[in-house]
Amino acid sequence: NAGVTQTPKFRVLKTGQSMTLLCAQDMNHEYMYWYRQDPGMGLRLIHYSVGEGTTAKGEVPDGYNVSRLKKQNFLLGLESAAPSQTSVYFCASSRLAGGHTGELFFGEGSRLTVL
Amino acid sequence: GNSVTQMEGPVTLSEEAFLTINCTYTATGYPSLFWYVQYPGEGLQLLLKATKADDKGSNKGFEATYRKETTSFHLEKGSVQVSDSAVYFCALSATGGGNKLTFGTGTQLKVEL
Numbered sequence: 627n628a629g630v631t632q633t634p635k636f637r638v639l640k641t642g643q644s645m646t647l648l649c650a651q652d653m654n655h656e657y658m659y660w661y662r663q664d665p666g667m668g669l670r671l672i673h674y675s676v677g678e679g680t681t682a683k684g685e686v687p688d689g690y691n692v693s694r695l696k697k698q699n700f701l702l703g704l705e706s707a708a709p710s711q712t713s714v715y716f717c718a719s720s721r722l723a724g725g726h727t728g729e730l731f732f733g734e735g736s737r738l739t740v741l
Numbered sequence: 742g743n744s745v746t747q748m749e750g751p752v753t754l755s756e757e758a759f760l761t762i763n764c765t766y767t768a769t770g771y772p773s774l775f776w777y778v779q780y781p782g783e784g785l786q787l788l789l790k791a792t793k794a795d796d797k798g799s800n801k802g803f804e805a806t807y808r809k810e811t812t813s814f815h816l817e818k819g820s821v822q823v824s825d826s827a828v829y830f831c832a833l834s835a836t837g838g839g840n841k842l843t844f845g846t847g848t849q850l851k852v853e854l
Contacts, residue, residue, distance in 0.1 A: 630784070657840055668745075668830060668846040669785070684841070716784055720840045729775075730842060732784030 628652050632717050632733035639707045639740045647702040647736050649717030656722040658700035659684075659730065660692060662713040669716065675700055707740045714738075743768045743835050747845035750828075754821055754852050762816040762848045764805075764831035772833040774798075774807050774814040775842065779828045788816075788829070821852045 630651045639645055649658065656677050661669040661684075671684030675694040689711060691703045700719075704711060714737050718730040748763040766772065773792045777785040789798030794809035803818045814831060831845040 659841070661844075666846055668844040669842075670844075671841060674841060718785075729787045729790070730777075730785075730840065732786065734782070734784045 630719055630731050630733040632736045636737050643707050644705050649700045650698055651719040655719035657720045659718045660702045661716045664713050709740045712740045743843045745831050745833055745843055745845035747831050747848050750849040752850050756852055756854055757820045760818040760821045762829055764814045766812050766833050768833055768835045772835045775832040776805055776816050777830045823852045826852045
């Protein structure tokens with residue numbers, strides 16, 4: 627009954643360090659997404675993937691890279707962390723749906739602090 | 742581009758009070774509309790949705806009607822409970838594929854005894 631699992635849940639980084647957030651889903655969903663949540667700004671899409679081996683930029687992609695080597699995993703990387711990347715990161719997945727009626731399933735979030 | 746505007750929070754209500762959280766949107770074409778809820782320390786989960794004009798989504802006593810003429814999708818509940826305390830996000834998914842959602846900024850609801 628795992629659904630969408632994110633690791634790590636919490637991380638503190640120094641400016642310039644790198645890290646990778648891992649998202650895993652066990653629902654055989656085609657689509658996966660990375661969002662960031664900041665106070666007063668709601669959720670903003672960073673990158674997304676419509677299938678294994680594919681990725682695309684969302685609304686705020688700068689400073690992040692992603693990879694989708696396996697269908698069930700979607701990795702979000704920060705090559706050189708900046709304080710502006712302090713945020714709560716949410717991964718989500720959805721099944722392939724006709725039109726745009728698909729429900730997104732979210733992980734519990736990863737809180738990242740960059741000092 | 743697409744956008745969603747929600748009323749600012751926090752909204753504080755007494756238990757059994759009537760709830761309305763306003764949501765308006767801007768989008769091309771015919772978007773689907775959603776309300777997601779985020780309980781403390783958790784990820785978002787779908788509360789209800791509507792995929793075409795005049796559709797009413799409902800779940801757990803919450804309702805919202807897709808009004809194309811006013812580009813609105815207001816969330817309502819007749820009698821709130823303390824357990825409804827959460828952050829509520831209005832969102833849209835526009836034509837173009839990928840099920841990408843555009844979210845509003847969220848409205849925090851606090852229900853007190």
